[in-house]
Amino acid sequence: MEVLLAIAILSGAALLAYVVGRLSRSRMLTGFIAFVAIAGSGYMVYQIWNVLQDGMPLGWPSAWAQTRLQSYLVANYLGIFLAGTALLLAALVAVYSMRYMHRRDIGKFYALLLLMTSGIVGVGFAGDLFTLYVLFEAMSIASFVLVAFEREEWEPIEAGVKYLVISTVGSLLALLGISIVFSWTGTLDLAALPSLLEAQVGSAQLMAVVALIIVGFGVKAAIVPMHTWLPDAHSAAPSGISAMLSGIVIEAGLITMLRALIALGTVNYGLLLVWLALVTMFVGNLIALRQSDLKRMFAYSSVAQMGYIIMGVGLALGYPTLAGFSGMRGALYHILNHAVMKGGAFLCAGAFLWILGTRDIRKLSGIGRKFPLMGICFLIFVLALAGAPPFNGWFSKVLIAKAGADVGGWGIFMVVMLVLNSVISLFYYLDALNTVVFGPIPEDRPRTLKPLPFLVVLPIVARAALSLLLGVLPDAGLVLVDPAAEYVASLIGGGVDVLVAAGVH
Missing domain, CATH: 1.20.120 (Four Helix Bundle (Hemerythrin (Met), subunit A))
Structure with a gap:
């Protein structure tokens, strides 16, 4: 109950x-x-x-x-x-x-x-694919309306309609895949499906269903090339909703996809996810380099961050005995960290929008010095997203890199790509930081600016403190992450001996 x-x-x-x-x-x-x-x-x-x-x-x-x-x-x-x-x-x-x-x-x-x-x-x-799909759609429908909530302006309306159309296509593809599974088995029970689908393993039909699930739910997870709705939606939505979309909604889409894929049994789709992760992180980071809109830059950054998370998931699914636990541990810890640091970054961007009425990074020059508490929080979020120690983003990236090292061979190549993308992200993170916090204050900016309400500042400071805490004391987050990673590892065949070797028991 x-x-x-x-x-x-x-x-x-x-x-x-x-x-x-x-x-x-x-x-x-x-x-x-x-x-x-x-x-x-x-x-x-x-x-x-x-x-x-x-x-x-x-x-x-x-x-x-x-x-x-x-x-x-x-x-x-x-x-x-x-x-x-x-x-x-x-x-x-x-x-x-x-x-x-x-x-x-x-x-x-x-x-x-x-x-x-x-x-x-x-x-x-959810214990079955039907319930999983219905609750996923409940989340999606509410998010469609929230993106277009400020309906007096055209930008949110356009972003909301684009989000609605693309997500609906994805949902229909996922529903088609679920319907095919039901026609084969007569049930949608997540626990029962792996054994019932054994006869379909390796078949073209099951691979087609896997493709439908990845594409269908991958839209919400912002996997490239199914990500095109995200930059518009995240930048046009109210800042609190931008934090929710980037911090947990796209991650919930990935977990929905993960739970559905695990139910399909022993199909080796992990390697496909790893390559999709590689494309996703590069596309997100490279396009973010060219953004002058702060919220849009953070939106493309979210695409890249999802690439890091999907890399951990792909390594876990592709090599369950070698990286089942370590891959899921890194991915889930980065989900938690991303919710904290990127959610805080969007709330910070919303605070700057409240003060100056603009998202243009150049027009925000020096605002972090005028509001030093917000400037410090912005610095923490940006460095955490870039993966700089001692903030939380670096530790989860280390865990994902460990999964690649556990795999060895081309897993090491993926670790190098992870590091390379983190370096690329530094260019736009540090540029934004240099402008917003350390940039010159424009002469035409009013001397007296609108003060920030306490209830706007409080959640931002709380997230900044969490970003530091989860980096300095990662065990505080692993209390929540490790049981979940162990649970998923057991479903994909990680094995008790692997978990013991990883130091879980």
């Missing part, structure tokens, strides 16, 4: 937030309702963690109902990881938006934020 409540609390609170926001138009009250709901869902996730730690199975509905409905939720450590990361990010965005967003339609904003978060939480706990 706790698994259901973790989702239901958010969905129920979405209705309450909409009604209260519509009647009161109070940003503080509506945001407080959203924050309490997120905290309540987080408490349920904590209870799920405690039950799993005691070695007890947990899910919803009962086993009797599952056999008849063929749709259910099941507790697992990957779901706890995804839910915990999403709820942390959503809580800070809820606080940030209490003062950042306009009063008009504030109820609709928080309702959609809660619905999107409930879909993300549910994706990790």
Whole structure:
């Protein structure tokens, strides 16, 4: 029941937030309702963690109902990881938006934020492909509207429609793949499918289904060349939603794809993902070099960061006995770190937009000196994203590199590519840092600027502190990451002996 409540609390609170926001138009009250709901869902996730730690199975509905409905939720450590990361990010965005967003339609904003978060939480706990797909779509539909939320301007409308059309095509392709699987097996149970699909292993039909799943869910995961919606959506959305899209929504798309692919059995699609990761990181970094819009630069940076994450996942799936655990450990830790550092970077960009009304990096020159606390936070986020120690981004990149070293051979080549891309990213990160924090203050800029509200500053500072904490004390994040990585490694054949060798037991 706790698994259901973790989702239901958010969905129920979405209705309450909409009604209260519509009647009161109070940003503080509506945001407080959203924050309490997120905290309540987080408490349920904590209870799920405690039950799993005691070695007890947990899910919803009962086993009797599952056999008849063929749709259910099941507790697992990957779901706890995804839910915990999403709820942390959503809580800070809820606080940030209490003062950042306009009063008009504030109820609709928080309702959609809660619905999107409930879909993300549910994706990790889905026990079958049908439930997985439905919750994935719940997340997607809410995000479509949030991208186009500021409908008075043309840019968000155009970005939202582009996002909707491309994502819908991807969703239909994924649904086609799921339908084919059901026609073969008569079930969509994630635990039962690997054994039922053994007869299809190596067949052209199963490879076609794998392709449909990768392309379908890969759209939301921003895998090149399915990434074209992302730069427009992330730059045009309200800054809090940009943080959610980049920090957890695209990662939830990847985890949805991962769970579906694991259910398809022993097809060796890991190498394909590694090569897609290589293309994704290069495309993201090279295009980011040419951006003058701060949010758009961070958007292309998110494409590159997804390349790093997919590299870890691909190594784990391609070489489960060598890198099953280490690859997933690096990928999941980078997901957590990316949620913190990139989410903070987008909130910081939103703060600069609040002050000066522009996203142009050149026009933001010196703003970090005028607001030194924001300048320090921006410096932390940028260096963390570049992978500079002692911030969190460097440690997860080291873990991904370790997976490549565990594979050996061409895995070493992938490590070199990872390092090369990190060096490339330094050019645009340091250029933005030099301009925004250390650049000259334009003479025509007003001496008195709009002050930043405390509730806008607080979530940014909290994320900056987390970026430093997770880099200096990585065990604080690995508490959440390692059980999830171990869970996935066990599903893909990592083996207990590999986990022992990795120092997990």
